[in-house]
Amino acid sequence: MTRDPQSSTTASASHPPTQPLVSLKNVNKHFGELHVLKDINLEVARGEVVVVIGPSGSGKSTLCRAINRLETIDNGEIRIDGKELPAEGKALAKLRADVGMVFQSFNLFAHKSILENVTLGPVKVKGMKPTAAKELAMSLLKRVGVDNQAQKLPAQLSGGQQQRVAIARALAMQPKVMLFDEPTSALDPEMINEVLDAMVSLAKEGMTMIVVTHEMGFARKAADRVIFMADGQIVEQATPEEFFTNPKSDRAKDFLGKILAH
C-alpha cells in the first residue's frame, strides 16, 4: 500500500488550522411565506463549543438541522471542514457520518437493542468489524454511564438514559462536530443533569459542539460562545459571561428577562 502523496498534500492544504470547521455564509430558508433563516453567517472553529439560544420560532432548531441537511436551505453556503454540503446521495450520507446529531426526542432505533443502536453506524456505514464495533460501543456506553443497559430496548430506558445512549450512538461515528437540538427539552427535570454532565465532559475533551438549548447553566459551564437568535437572525453573539450579565440588544435583554425572572 503506497500513500498517494498528492492527495495527502491537498488534504493538508485544505485543512489549515485556522479554517473554521463549520461555516455558514448568507444562508436563507423559507417555510412557505415564513422566512425562518435570514442571511445567516456563522463560523465555528475546531474545538469550539457554541450554544444557540433564542425564543421558540427563532429558527435555532432549523439552523442546527440545516448543518447536516435534515433541512434543505434556499440559498447560501454551508461548509463542513472546508467541503460544501452535497445536495444528496452517497456524498451527503458520507458527510453526515462526520456530523453527530442528538435530537430532542432521542430517536433511538425502537426495534434495536441499546448496543445495536450504537454499533449500527460503525458496522453499516464505516464497515467496522462487529466485534470491534461492539467494543467501541461498550466503551462509549460506559462513558455515558449506561453500559449496564446494553441489552435492553430503548423503550425500557428512562428519557435521560435514552438521551445518553443517543450521545453514545453519535460519538460511535467519531464525528468531527456534534449537533445538539434541544437535547434536554423532552426530559423530566431530574434527568436533565445526567445528560448535561455527559455533554460538559464531552466539551472538556475538546469536541466541537453546536448546542441549541435553554440550559443557561450548561452555557456558562461549557460554552465558548453564545449565539442569540430571534426571528431567523443572529442578533447577538458573545462569551456566556458577557451575554448573560450584559446583553447588548433589546431583544436579548427582553428574552433573558423572561427566562431569568424566577
Add this chain to the structure above:
Amino acid sequence: MDSFLSLFEQYDVAAAFWVNIQLTFWAAIWSLLLGTLLALFRISPIASLQWFGATYVNIFRNTPLTIIIAFGVLALFGQLSVSLSSDFNLNFFRLAILGLSLYHAAFVCEAIRSGVNTVPLGQAEAARAIGLSFLPAARLVILPQAFRGAIAPLGNVLIALTKNSTVAAAGSVAESAGLMKTMIEFRSDMVIPIFFTFAFGFVLIVIPIGLLTTWASKKLAVSR
C-alpha cells in the same frame, strides 16, 4: 346423510382445497416481494420511482381480479403465447399465481405504506444522521418497524388473497370453486350442502390466519 357423504367419495374436495392453498401460498410470497418493492418505490426520494409505484397501485388495485386472471389465460397465453410451463395444467396454475400476485401486490404495497406511517419521522432522521443512505436506512431501520406495524393489514390482504384464489377458476385452474360448480351441476339434489361445504372449508382456512396475524401484531408491536 349417506348421500352427503357420497359427495366426498365421488369428488376429491380436499385436493381441490389443496390447490387453493398452494395458489395462496405462492401468490402470498410473490405479492409480498413485489409489494415491498413497490412500497420502497413509493417512499423513495426519486420522483420517477414514486410515480411508477403509484401508477402500478392505481391500475392493479382498481382492475377486477377476474379480468386480470382472464387476461393471463386469454391474452398472455392465448394471443401472445406466453407460457410459464410446457405442462398444460401447470402453465395455467402459474399464470393464475402471476395474476393473483400482480393484483395483491398493490394491496401489499399499501399495507406496508400504512406500516411505514406508524414509524415516527425521527427514526428516518436518526438513520440519515448516522450516515445511512436511503436503501440501508429503509432496510435496517424503516422497513423492519414498518412490517411489524403492518402485520394486521397484511393479514387482511392474505385473507382476501385466500378467498380470491377461487377466481383462478376463471383461469382454467381446477380448484375448489371450479369443483363446486361441477358438483352442483351433477348433484343438483345437494346444492345447499355443497355450498355450505365450500363455505365452511374457507372459514376453516381463514380463521387461523386471522387469529395468527392478530396475535403476531400484538406480540411483535414495536414499543416506543
